[in-house]
Amino acid sequence: MMPDVPARWRGECEEDEDFKASACNKKLIGARKFYNGFQMAVEHSGGILNETLSPRDHEGHGTHTSTTAAGSQAANVSLFGYASGTARGMAVHARVASYKVCWKLGCFGSDILAAMDKAISDGVDVLSMSLGGGSGPYYQDPVAVGAFKAIEKGVFVSCSAGNSGPARSSIANVAPWIMTVGAGTLDRDFPAFAVLGNGKRVRGVSLYGGAGMGDKQVELVYHSGLRNITSSGSLCLPGSLEPDRVRGKVVLCDRGVNARVEKGMVVKEAGGVGMILANTAGSGEELVADSHLLPALAVGRKVGDEIREYLKSEAKPTAVLSFGGTVLGVKPSPVVAAFSSRGPNKVTPQILKPDVIGPGVNILAGWSGVAGPTGLEGDTRRTQYNILSGTSMSCPHISGLAALLKGAHPKWSPSAIKSALMTTAYTMDSTNSMLHDASEGQLSTPWAHGAGHVDPNKAVSPGLVYDISTKEYIAFVCSLGYTVKQVKAIVNRPNVNCTRKFRDPGQLNYPSFAIVFGESRVVRYTRRLTNVGLAGSVYDVEVEAPEDVAVDVKPKRLVFKKEGDRMRYTVTFVSKKGVSFSRDDAFGHITWKNGENQVRSPVAFCWVQQL
Template sequence: MKEAVCYLLLVFLSSFAATVSLVACKQTYIVYMNAAHRTEAHPTHAHWYEAHLRSLSIDPARHLLYSYSAAVHGFAAVLHPEQLPLLRRHPAVLNVHPDPLLPLHTTRSPHFLGLSPWPPAPSSRSHSLDPAAAATDVVIGVLDTGVWPESPSFDDAGLPEVPSRWRGACEAGVDFPSSLCNRKLVGARSFGRGYRAAAGGGDADKPREEYASPRDRDGHGTHTASTAAGAPVANASLLGYASGVARGMAPGARVAVYKVCWTNGCYGSDILAGIDKAIEDGVDVLSLSLGGGSAPFSRDPVAVGAFSAVQRGIFVACSAGNSGPSRSSLTNTAPWITTVGAGTLDRDFPATVQLGNGERYAGLSLCSGAGLEDQMVPIVYGKGVQVGSNSSKFCMPGTVDPEQVKGKVVFCDRGINARVEKGQVVKEAGGVGMILANAAVNGEELVADSHLVPTVAVGAKSGDSIRDYVRTSSNPTAMLSFRGTVLGVQPSPVVAAFSSRGPNTVVPQLLKPDLIGPGVNILAAWSGSVGPTGLAKDERRSAFNIMSGTSMSCPHISGVAALLKAAHPDWSPSAIKSALMTTAYTDDNTGSPLVDGAGGSPATPWAYGSGHVDPQKALSPGLVYDIGTGDYLAFLCSLEYSTDHIQAISKSTNKTCSRRLPNPGNLNYPSFSVVFGRRSRRFVKYNRVLTNVGVSGSVYNVKVSGPPGVKVTVKPTKLIFNQVGQKLRYKVTFTSTKAGDPVDMAFGWITWSSEQHQVRITGSSRVKVGDPCLFSRHLIKTNVPASKSHQFSTTTLSILARWTQAGRRPRQRELLLPLTQLKGNMGGSSNVMPVISKIYCSSSPTTLTVRKRPHVINGGGFVVMNAGHGVVFVVEGCGILGVKGELALKDGDGGLILSISKRVASLGLLGLVSLDVDVVLSVSQGGIAQALSTRRRWSGYLTDFEGRKKSVFGLTDPKCPMSNAIRIHLESSGHGGGWDFQVHGSFVDRTCTIEDYSGDIVAQLGATDMVDGKELYQVTVQAGYDQAFIVGVLAVLDNIHGESTRC
């Protein structure tokens, strides 16, 4: 009888586990289809997709989210992983990918860009862009968080009737009647099925949390839409700052809003649905201030949808990302997308911190109301007023003591949590003001925020001095004063420190970003649903807000593109891009080269691409580099993409690679990026074709400014265009003249000049040895000797090399802190907790920055950087052997530190059986089953030179969790408690901590304030704890939650 009971229990457990697995682990997938398999029996694509799902016993009424036809051939559906093999085997299915979550990349601009003033001067209309009279037939589609339609920026006064060709609609929804659209806001739609599916119903159905309509609760979408095409609004400001006429780049253009982003980001399925409908509606320009990590184009919904848009003649601009100043941090790198970085304006909001010792420090502030300039006020350092937490220096919630803060100014370090949240923490603790100091990674660049308390933001250097004063003075005091708005700031523009950088990881032969535009402290319209900080407790309301990010620079370029589209309706999207890039400038308003805001040194094309946009010059570029659909397909073939991938991207039914480029860099792109392969091959040849859009009879002569160590030869050196529209070809040969010598970055230009025009193309050259962070093995197919390799990329010509001798271990990278600083802290075990090695323990708390890598590179993973931007750890998602379930932790030079393996836990069921299964039964003392959870065992191993493994730590993965904290045990545990560390909080939200068995916080995660989303975050490791061990734990958490370490 007991055997029967046990058998029944096992059957029940197996059945219940299968049910739990099917329900809890479902997710949304995007399925790309080959339309050649669609027959006449299916009158529409939607009908065909539904029939296809039914043939696989999948109910489309329950599982189908979207049917796509314009952007791609395919659909989005909620499926279980067990249903995927059968789906993928169907001949009509090209590709199936999980639905990615992409983050948002979150006035003076028109005047700064040289656009006509408002109202425009009549004498200037025939010689320059007149935005007021232009682009009334152009529709800009904005994919973002929606729109606040009542904003005066969407007033349609003076606009003619909506173009008859427009096919869009104004969809009614929660607090959004269709009557809110007008001649300015010509369309508004909402796409939230992917978001709701991921949220299990989610906040999209709760108006207080998120409007289930095109209405914008966040403010980001309203800001970007009005930046692109907002109507002129006089006396606009944020609480008196940046006062003046606020208008978009193309105030005469129409706006169509597609809400695809929600409280936690933007799902790929929703983005594709938005692009799909925007194409059908008839937009002329698409603006997307969002993006994820770098990925192959076939797996990137933005790249795939944008391809079809460009095929239809739609210009597509996307933000580059806010993960700078780290190298290779770009997103949206497809060549048919215009990738936009960020720079500053010549406007500032200066403030001053005066200390009790008489020292004064310049800063930035958007303080509203009374300041703190009448008297000296006591000042405290957040770290010195903590309440049971080591995170008080960052002024995180619940970390500062109100009794010590009340009535004082609090000095807070930037990092971990949002900047505006720090001000809220200070206010709630009774503080009267805040000084917010940049971390070293932020440099001296200051970003304006409208804090809840009077606040001055200061650079890293000033912050160090103020911090030292507060720590050493017996009675530290400070006075904060504010100077309002100042114009004509020099130098400007400056490349924003947060703006993502090249080189391009997906295709090294393409220089990205393409160019930069204004993206720092931009005034634009705002949602009436939220205060300027975006915090729930901010009860202030403003019709306008000041924001920073490549999210802000992207709509600047979108608006300028609309003006060019109106002036040259026959230009292709690539011609518009070429005009923007070849006329961009690289000198600031002092006549000096553009400066990098991250460190104050001259910026490079990896930061600014071809330069800063110049709308007036872009109107008449003289020559353009045009690219057609066939050219893009030949480019994809040169990347060795499979036929299925190319068909999925292009919607082709029978595309074969009958034509391919000899090198991806041979795409007719308006910049160069050269890759040197084998050492024996020291030259690269590219072809380019120029189209005359100027006047007939134009004669152009070439001028080359090559990089050091590279000889650049152009043939012919003269081009004569007899007529408008004529195309002429030239060839460029790049020859390395420093064979075998290590060289740093180098950049150059090729300029074609006539009497009327200068057409400049930027190039970068780069030689890089064995860096898996930069180049995907399936893209680069050069035969490189084991000892040395070279690679060369461009926009302005840059070169970098690192050399190692074959058979020798690469030299050890400089440790997080010099060993001399650790002496004296290594003697007692109470000060140091080495798990892997003492060399990874620091004598003081250390904040590291974690940045995800694209999945095409060794399974993705992430890199970990110190305050000086140096890479100190690398995590690879496919281990050292390239297999699933294996992770590799390496040092900054690629030396293996730790191997991390996953295996299914062994299950002992009531002491009767032991099976290798995915289900673990947790039994209470009374013998009643408490919960079922999937569990997999992770172990970290050290490997010696003979290949022998030594286990260091282990933890259990509560897959589809119904569990509490994740616990970690060390193999050399000394306290006998069964576990040594545990993870509390949400890794996904970057709010978790790692604590030891006594409850002390060992490491704290937090989202960096340099980027929206999860692509970049920070971890602070306390003094004495092993940083390599902490990074190893993060690698496992990343894999558990299916983020970047997917093999």
């Protein structure tokens, strides 16, 4: 049902032994592979290429992310009956071109750059990159370098924030010309239950699709409580479980170190008949469902601690597991995922990251027919759809929304699209409370959710946008203290001389603020807003800030006579006298409001020792 491919498209489908060019159509219009870096690394180490070098997805990750971004509508889909219904991508009428850069040994920077360069020259409008970038200087980060060329050519770039949360400053892909996306939950859940021998029924989540355990109680074991067993047994690492102690039993495994689904396989291979996967402090109360190979459920830290105490108090503890299918209308939602990487931004602390969050927990999308839903070699099950979690899943949601905005506003720049998504994002959940953080259940902050959770309907008509030109991005790079050679490596221009640069990287016309109080207790930035709404629009400013920071905005009213008008404002932040530089981070916002729109920018305040 797609119209003909536009004449401006210059991409192609590369044919290989397991991928025919005829597999492409009016929806999938490009499929390329990039492996020179991968091949050289293997040959340099004396290894042998043991992989089919084709554009086909042999793992599933690329299929899942691309269908999330732009998959066509598909009826009657599910993963073994879970999340059944009609699935669709964010931009169902967008076309997809695939650029395969990841192989068994990983994703090599040279291959990533080559793919980005080719995608830009092929004529893509949006680059969706669910892979990790660097956390060092931008001139050493292939994703940042490639993304700079993309935005220069009018291509929007969306990248995953990373799955290293809730650790502080764990965020990746932090260049300001990239849309950095964290992950939140949906209002859908997959409950599962464990009834302990003392009669207590605890709740968790699971996507186990088998026959279940029945009603009979089974002995429950936990290896940290057994003599001569190391902590690797508690983590259920490969080879850590003794079949004689596990066979026919349910095993409690601590979350961490190895993959969640691998723990289930370890238990099954040791003869266990079920698993309870219990969070520790690092994951808090976050629940991520998995399609385990044996009856298994995941529980939060508090429930996990209750089960651990039960194991200590009983001579022969028991449990039986059951599975509750799909539940909708879960509250509160969204909640920021514990695994979603956090700020502050270590590369440029004056740029607040992540930018936004989107759905990234328990996401159903398409799946490769080559791999089982766990991705484990021993998983022989096959399904057309899978449910996964990660910022890899949240990134393509925003990529698809960017495609929709590009279609609605063809003349908008990538930074205008980014601004629209950020300034219209929401920070209140379904219970009308501030967003919460799954790691400990406390309120979330912009270090975790950025500007908030994207709101597609509001983003179409944001009223005002913070637009940024290539020249301004170059001035930003020139303000970072890099050498001319390093600047050229990023901006790819031989004649760059940095005659124009910002006095402070935070002077960039960004839709959010990260205020770093250092030697001076005063930080002053100027921003520029462009009217993309009605002529004659008038906006008044609203400021929220902690008591020990004074914020002054001038002017306090902006009047836009016509569409396209630009107005500047200056905001001065002052850390009041007596405030300790060891003070905790603080947050606020600056919002320009009228009867139709609220253009909201989060503000994060950080004192230098806290970076």
